Amino acid sequence: MNEPVGYVYSWSDQYIYVLITSDIYKPSIGDIMYVKTSDRYVLLQVIGYEGEVPVPPSSIVKEPYSKPPLYSIAKTMYAKTILFFEIRMIKTETGEYPVVTKPTQPPSLDSIVYLITRGDSESEKIMNYLSQGVKAVKELSEPVPVAWLRSGVASLDILRREKYFENAKLLVDLKTIVPKHILVTGQTGSGKTTSIMGIVTQWCLRSEPNISWLIIDRHGEYSIWRNNSFLDLLSKAVSLNRNMDSLEINVYVLESSRESFEKPNQFINRLTGSIDLTNIDISDLASILELPIEQISELEELVNLVTNLFEVVKDSNLLPIEWVNVFVKDSEGTGNLLALIPLLVDNVIRYEGIGEREKKGLYETILRTIGINIHRLRMYRRILLSNLSLRIERKNLKTQTGYETISVIDDSNSVFKTTILVKNPWFLVKVLTALLSALNKIRGTSSPVLSKLKILDSLKQDENILQKLYGGSINLDNVVNKLNSDRSSIVILDVSKIPSVQADIVVMSVLRRVFEQRVYMGVDKSSMLPKLAVVSEEAPLYLNPEKVSSPYNVFARIAREGRKFGIGLIAITQIATEIEKQILANFNTLIVLRTKHSSDLNYFKNIGIPSETLTSLGDREGYLYTSDLSVKEPIPVYIPGYFDYIDYITEEYSKSVREKESFEETGRKVFSIISRREGVKQ
Numbered sequence: 001m002n003e004p005v006g007y008v009y010s011w012s013d014q015y016i017y018v019l020i021t022s023d024i025y026k027p028s029i030g031d032i033m034y035v036k037t038s039d040r041y042v043l044l045q046v047i048g049y050e051g052e053v054p055v056p057p058s059s060i061v062k063e064p065y066s067k068p069p070l071y072s073i074a075k076t077m078y079a080k081t082i083l084f085f086e087i088r089m090i091k092t093e094t095g096e097y098p099v100v101t102k103p104t105q106p107p108s109l110d111s112i113v114y115l116i117t118r119g120d121s122e123s124e125k126i127m128n129y130l131s132q133g134v135k136a137v138k139e140l141s142e143p144v145p146v147a148w149l150r151s152g153v154a155s156l157d158i159l160r161r162e163k164y165f166e167n168a169k170l171l172v173d174l175k176t177i178v179p180k181h182i183l184v185t186g187q188t189g190s191g192k193t194t195s196i197m198g199i200v201t202q203w204c205l206r207s208e209p210n211i212s213w214l215i216i217d218r219h220g221e222y223s224i225w226r227n228n229s230f231l232d233l234l235s236k237a238v239s240l241n242r243n244m245d246s247l248e249i250n251v252y253v254l255e256s257s258r259e260s261f262e263k264p265n266q267f268i269n270r271l272t273g274s275i276d277l278t279n280i281d282i283s284d285l286a287s288i289l290e291l292p293i294e295q296i297s298e299l300e301e302l303v304n305l306v307t308n309l310f311e312v313v314k315d316s317n318l319l320p321i322e323w324v325n326v327f328v329k330d331s332e333g334t335g336n337l338l339a340l341i342p343l344l345v346d347n348v349i350r351y352e353g354i355g356e357r358e359k360k361g362l363y364e365t366i367l368r369t370i371g372i373n374i375h376r377l378r379m380y381r382r383i384l385l386s387n388l389s390l391r392i393e394r395k396n397l398k399t400q401t402g403y404e405t406i407s408v409i410d411d412s413n414s415v416f417k418t419t420i421l422v423k424n425p426w427f428l429v430k431v432l433t434a435l436l437s438a439l440n441k442i443r444g445t446s447s448p449v450l451s452k453l454k455i456l457d458s459l460k461q462d463e464n465i466l467q468k469l470y471g472g473s474i475n476l477d478n479v480v481n482k483l484n485s486d487r488s489s490i491v492i493l494d495v496s497k498i499p500s501v502q503a504d505i506v507v508m509s510v511l512r513r514v515f516e517q518r519v520y521m522g523v524d525k526s527s528m529l530p531k532l533a534v535v536s537e538e539a540p541l542y543l544n545p546e547k548v549s550s551p552y553n554v555f556a557r558i559a560r561e562g563r564k565f566g567i568g569l570i571a572i573t574q575i576a577t578e579i580e581k582q583i584l585a586n587f588n589t590l591i592v593l594r595t596k597h598s599s600d601l602n603y604f605k606n607i608g609i610p611s612e613t614l615t616s617l618g619d620r621e622g623y624l625y626t627s628d629l630s631v632k633e634p635i636p637v638y639i640p641g642y643f644d645y646i647d648y649i650t651e652e653y654s655k656s657v658r659e660k661e662s663f664e665e666t667g668r669k670v671f672s673i674i675s676r677r678e679g680v681k682q
């Protein structure tokens with residue numbers, strides 16, 4: 001039987017003051033108390049305390065320190081609380097069920113107040129009612145228990161047993177809330193990453209494969225492979241859930257100088273390597289370039305011009321068709337063509353002469369048809385090289401009369417690997433010769449550099465080195481296909497080992513393709529695919545007010561209209577209010593963990609989160625607020641980290657391994673009996 005802790009003593013504004021009468025209980029911020037009436041429970045949450053010892057005139061206190069001066073003088077202590085929830089039972093033909101609402105009236109003065117206490121049967125019952133009552137009114141189709149209700153703050157691990165109600169789970173239908181975007185916010189160390197890992201683990205354990213996940217791993221936390229790591233538990237969880245038989249976990253670790261493939265178990269594919277630049281195009285780059293829109297379109301025009309030259313090269317058979325395909329795919333310039341542009345500046349334009357009289361050839365064409373002058377060309381050259389982390393290397397070619405210097409690309413420090421055709425000077429000479437010949441053909445302007453290139457091209461050279469035309473081992477189209485397939489999968493994109501500019505290009509490229517493919521498919525067709533959850537840390541990096549104004553920002557586009565196409569963001573941030581206001585309002589689910597940031601505290605207070613409690617929360621303790629529950633109020637929860645499931649998963653997993661072994665053992669025995677009989681017959 002639960003002991004009362006006090007009485008409702010007074011009301012003032014929205015606060016309910018509880019006079020504490022218990023000798024052993026002192027109110028603690030975040031504690032949940034209840035008042036029981038004939039037909040309902042009213043839940044109160046402690047957001048502060050007040051108390052005083054009425055001080056007697058000093059004349060009475062003769063010897064203040066020799067004996068307790070306040071002996072026999074009444075002390076008062078109040079818990080300052082707010083109305084939290086009201087739970088009542090509703091009877092219908094099918095039975096009785098709890099309904100949870102936001103209370104509109106205070107409990108009567110003088111009501112007895114109890115503390116929600118683990119182990120007390122009434123408290124357990126109330127928390128279970130709360131768990132059932134906050135669910136959406138209609139039964140959830142595929143509920144996933146993402147959190148445990150909590151009745152206070154466990155400042156020490158040992159207190160968790162008193163405050164967390166593991167049996168009163170918060171169930172949500174992830175596939176419904178994902179496309180409406182989820183924001184996870186809290187200061188560093190508050191548990192954002194480990195909570196999300198916990199939620200994904202639960203999904204693997206309990207759900208149908210109705211979501212695909214793209215986890216952008218900026219710090220290399222999700223892709224760690226060792227015993228009891230997130231990835232380890234995830235694959236065990238998948239193996240325990242029969243629905244997930246066909247789920248694949250694909251881990252891509254991007255690195256500039258290592259290529260490998262591992263398959264640590266049947267569910268995980270782990271590919272380490274670099275990206276083939278053929279897969280990147282100017283639109284991918286546009287999303288990260290901090291250029292005015294006019295300059296981006298100018299750069300696009302430049303790419304188009306060179307693309308057109310390649311079309312002529314193709315039509316006139318000036319190069320093998322496979323070579324042209326390296327630079328132009330589906331009539332669009334590839335990343336290899338982007339890598340070629342700086343080489344056009346260095347090897348061709350530089351020698352054409354840029355003064356008024358002598359200019360003719362490629363530079364003249366660029367200047368006349370698109371109006372890009374040499375200064376801008378040099379700027380674009382620098383931008384392309386630095387963003388793709390490519391370097392120029394100067395090579396000397398031996399000729400009959402001496403040496404010719406030619407600039408080629410060095411991609412050794414980049415995660416983007418380009419084609420041998422721009423890295424090897426002899427192949428590059430062929431490409432440049434073909435392009436200038438094509439230019440001559442269509443514009444009748446002969447570049448002064450063409451004759452020099454032709455001479456070089458005619459020299460005998462070693463052709464044997466052309467073994468492979470393409471660079472890196474990871475093809476972004478494959479990544480995209482996994483995410484837009486009917487079969488759901490988990491893709492972890494670990495970009496922690498490459499510089500952030502390269503990481504941004506990779507991330508934006510994958511996401512833009514996934515999004516545009518779904519837009520192209522249309523709303524109806526995309527709705528047949530599994531929903532896509534894009535888990536991304538450091539959300540303000542791309543969702544801040546300045547960044548969201550760019551039409552190329554795919555994160556902002558997804559935040560605004562991803563829902564129609566079944567794509568939702570799970571954005572993780574230390575400070576929510578750094579995200580642009582309108583975009584922030586698009587997040588229908590908020591997971592708010594510990595924070596001391598004042599503008600965030602204000603923001604959360606306005607949406608009904610008792611912000612007084614936010615500063616003192618423990619790791620992964622917080623409020624979950626989602627428009628999808630029947631109660632549109634923040635629910636106090638503990639979101640278990642992935643490691644909270646270690647015991648359960650390990651036990652179930654070894655059980656399943658044992659079962660499998662004994663099944664195989666039985667199989668072997670049966671087989672040997674049968675074969676013995678067969679043997680007898682023969």
Ligand SMILES: Nc1ncnc2c1ncn2[C@@H]1O[C@H](COP(=O)(O)OP(=O)(O)OP(=O)(O)O)[C@@H](O)[C@H]1O
Binds near residue numbers: 189193574
């Ligand atoms: N395997 C584990 N077992 C127990 N506790 C852990 C484990 N891994 C992490 N934690 C604890 O969880 C807490 C929160 O970690 P988490 O990385 O989720 O925070 P975060 O909010 O993502 O922080 P940041 O903003 O710095 O990324 C840490 O204080 C850490 O001590």
Ligand SMILES: [Mg+2]
Binds near residue numbers: 192193194
């Ligand atoms: Mg983190």
